[in-house]
Amino acid sequence: MGLAMPTPTPLPDITAIPRAMIAAAFGVVQTVERAMAGDAAVRTAQDNAWEAVCADRARARHRAEVRRLVAEMATTGSTGQPAVGSSPRSSASHAATVPPAGGLPSGAGSLRVGSPVGAGARRS
Numbered sequence: 780m781g782l783a784m785p786t787p788t789p790l791p792d793i794t795a796i797p798r799a800m801i802a803a804a805f806g807v808v809q810t811v812e813r814a815m816a817g818d819a820a821v822r823t824a825q826d827n828a829w830e831a832v833c834a835d836r837a838r839a840r841h842r843a844e845v846r847r848l849v850a851e852m853a854t855t856g857s858t859g860q861p862a863v864g865s866s867p868r869s870s871a872s873h874a875a876t877v878p879p880a881g882g883l884p885s886g887a888g889s890l891r892v893g894s895p896v897g898a899g900a901r902r903s
Contacts, residue, residue: 813821
């Protein structure tokens with residue numbers, strides 16, 4: 780005859796806890812919350828729903844305002860902002876790309892594509 784192996788004792792199943800005990804525990808937690816924070820500070824589903832309604836209304840107001848501003852800009856062509864001129868650096872950068880009236884100085888433009896800067900002169 781062989782040795783009999785002891786049967787392991789099963790672990791308690793959490794689903795075996797009666798629902799009444801869970802409900803009672805929830806009631807205790809809710810009572811403690813109300814005692815600590817006060818009745819006015821406890822969030823309810825109705826409070827959450829009202830807050831969501833108010834947030835939806837605020838988003839709708841903002842969307843309507845943006846639509847109104849876009850329609851106004853489309854009809855008048857105005858952004859409502861004062862006109863701003865080009866910056867001096869912008870003018871300077873555009874002027875630097877235009878060749879001078881007398882042409883390019885000697886040796887300018889002799890760089891080859893792919894050559895390092897300053898390597899435009901031929902080596903002998």
